[in-house]
Amino acid sequence: MYSFLGLKTLNSYYQKKFHLALSKILRSGIFILGKELENFEKEFAYYSETKYSVGVGNGLDAIFLTLKAWNIGNNDEVIVPSNTYIATWLAVTHAGAKPIAVEPNIHTYNIDPYKIEKAITKNTKAIIAVHLYGQPADMSPILKIAKKYKLKVLEDAAQAHGALYRGKKVGSLADAAAFSFYPTKNLGALGDGGAITTNDFKLYNNLKILRNYGSKIKNRHTVAGFNSRLDEIQAAFLRIKLLKLDEENNYKKKLVKIYNKLLKDSKIILPSVLEWVEPAWHLFVIRIKNRDKLIKKLNNLKIETLIHYPKTPNKQIVYKKLKDSCLISENLSRGIISLPLGRHLKEKDIKKICLSILN
Numbered sequence: 001m002y003s004f005l006g007l008k009t010l011n012s013y014y015q016k017k018f019h020l021a022l023s024k025i026l027r028s029g030i031f032i033l034g035k036e037l038e039n040f041e042k043e044f045a046y047y048s049e050t051k052y053s054v055g056v057g058n059g060l061d062a063i064f065l066t067l068k069a070w071n072i073g074n075n076d077e078v079i080v081p082s083n084t085y086i087a088t089w090l091a092v093t094h095a096g097a098k099p100i101a102v103e104p105n106i107h108t109y110n111i112d113p114y115k116i117e118k119a120i121t122k123n124t125k126a127i128i129a130v131h132l133y134g135q136p137a138d139m140s141p142i143l144k145i146a147k148k149y150k151l152k153v154l155e156d157a158a159q160a161h162g163a164l165y166r167g168k169k170v171g172s173l174a175d176a177a178a179f180s181f182y183p184t185k186n187l188g189a190l191g192d193g194g195a196i197t198t199n200d201f202k203l204y205n206n207l208k209i210l211r212n213y214g215s216k217i218k219n220r221h222t223v224a225g226f227n228s229r230l231d232e233i234q235a236a237f238l239r240i241k242l243l244k245l246d247e248e249n250n251y252k253k254k255l256v257k258i259y260n261k262l263l264k265d266s267k268i269i270l271p272s273v274l275e276w277v278e279p280a281w282h283l284f285v286i287r288i289k290n291r292d293k294l295i296k297k298l299n300n301l302k303i304e305t306l307i308h309y310p311k312t313p314n315k316q317i318v319y320k321k322l323k324d325s326c327l328i329s330e331n332l333s334r335g336i337i338s339l340p341l342g343r344h345l346k347e348k349d350i351k352k353i354c355l356s357i358l359n
Contacts, residue, residue, distance in 0.1 A: 002353060004304040005184055006344020010248075013343070014240050018190075021236040031232045033212070040235040041195070043242060044179075047162075048171035050197040052204035055230030056211050059158040059180025062194040063091035063128065065228060066176050069206040070126065070152050072097050077123040081111040081137075082312060082326035083333075084130045087180075088156050089313045097125070101314055103328040107272035109133065109285070113141035120145075126152040131160035131170055133308070134186065134282035138274060139165050139173045146174075154178060158194075161187040162249045163280035170280070171197040181230075181238055186252075186280050187245050189234040252281040252341055255350050259284055259339065262354035269335075283308055287335040294357065295337060301356050306338045 011018075025036065037055050045053035056062050072078065073096035080088050082101035092099040102119050105112040109132050116127060127146055129137040139155075146153045155173055157163075158180035163170040171177040181193035198204055209216050214225025230238075260270055269287035273279060285308060288294055295305055312333050314324040340353060 001302040002304060002340050002349060003344065004306055004338070004340050005342050007183055007188070009344035010188075010342065011190065014237075014244075017240045018237055021240060022233060025232050025236060028232075032229055034232045036232040036239065037230055037235040040230070040239045040242070043239060044195055045197060047169070047242060047245070048177070048197045049169040050172045050177075051199045052197065052201065054196045054198075054204060054207040054211065055235060056194045056196065056207075057228035057230065058192040059156075059178060059182065059194040060087040060091050060094075061211075061226070061228040062158075062178035062180070062196045063088065063154065063156060064094050065207055065210050065226065066154055066178060066196055066203070067091065067095040067097065067126065069203055069210055072125045072152075075123060076125045077121060078125060079116055079119055079127040081128070081130045081132070081329075082314060082324070083109055083111075083329040084132060084156070084313065085158075085309060086313045086316060086318075087158070088128055088130055089319065091178075092128070093318075098123075099313075099319075099322075100124070101322075101324045101326050101329075103326060104132075104332070105138075106328060106332070108135060108138075108274060109271075109332065110135060110137040111142075113138050113145065116142065116145050120149055120151075124149065124151060126154060128154045128156050129174070130156040130158075131163060133271070133285050134160050134163055134280040135271070135273060136160060136163050136165040136170050136173075136277045136279070143174065152176075158182075158185065159282035160280045161185065162245050164278040166276045172199070175200065176203060181234065186249060186282050187238065187241055190237050191234055193230045193234045193238065195230065248343060249280050251343060255341055255345060255347065256281050256284055258347055258350040259354065262351065263357065266358055268357070281341065283338045284341045285336050285338050287332070288337065289335065291335050291337055298353075298356060303353055303356060304340060307333075307336060308338050309333060 153174035155177035214223040
């Protein structure tokens with residue numbers, strides 16, 4: 001059986017260190033907003049090449065709280081990719097704003113910068129650029145447009161921990177970046193978790209207040225805040241895994257090279273990577289006609305695949321009233337397949353998966 005993602009294998013590598021970290025926290029008796037979180041925030045900011053990092057409850061909250069800190073809400077519009085996980089859109093909705101869908105570049109699957117300007121109106125306040133599947137969006141033209149129209153730019157980096165754009169770390173490219181530490185991510189916790197990175201001290205300070213009931217000093221609440229904090233246990237686990245993140249990303253890169261080499265002359269459409277980016281390869285997504293036939297074939301051979309994502313946000317019931325037409329994303333969703341990728345697989349396993357696809 002070639003499972004899609006071997007979390008058990010990956011996390012077993014850290015098991016002893018996890019136990020030691022948990023014992024330390026139990027002895028301290030501090031489980032929320034303690035030293036583990038404080039240290040992780042410093043270490044993750046340093047890793048992301050930013051001044052500040054704020055740990056929050058999950059990736060959706062990381063986007064939502066940033067929008068709230070920017071006072072984005074009712075009657076405002078936020079440009080989002082049509083091709084993304086629904087959390088990106090939901091965060092905008094929860095902030096009270098309207099998500100405005102922009103179609104992707106058909107080759108990279110990321111938001112097409114050259115379609116953004118047409119979507120801007122007098123109500124537009126921000127652009128969310130998702131680094132989908134671990135490949136950074138093309139940020140330079142996006143930032144240029146944002147500067148022209150005085151818009152905020154938020155990176156949705158939930159799938160791209162450690163990726164590089166023009167030699168700079170994802171998370172340091174815009175006004176702020178939102179990360180998820182959901183267990184399947186490249187930097188995954190053993191539960192939910194998220195963070196925001198930024199170089200803006202005012203935003204950093206506001207986020208720390210918003211995540212903690214609107215309070216900077218205990219029992220003094222200056223704004224209507226929320227309860228969204230990365231807890232001490234998850235922060236401690238993430239500190240351990242952060243030390244090995246580049247190693248894990250590099251291992252995935254080796255496996256992706258094999259996929260690309262063995263599948264390049266087939267009818268399969270492989271991911272197209274911009275020459276100035278280095279993906280973190282959260283997922284390896286291919287496209288093919290008669291997708292269901294291939295999925296069935298691989299399933300019979302005990303090769304697990306997934307689809308990211310089978311239904312675009314505009315086709316979900318929650319957004320039916322928007323009546324957005326996102327034909328490029330919708331067509332993509334009918335042909336994409338995510339192949340197994342991760343520490344649980346060896347190079348020989350990838351070769352066998354490729355042979356199974358080609359034969």
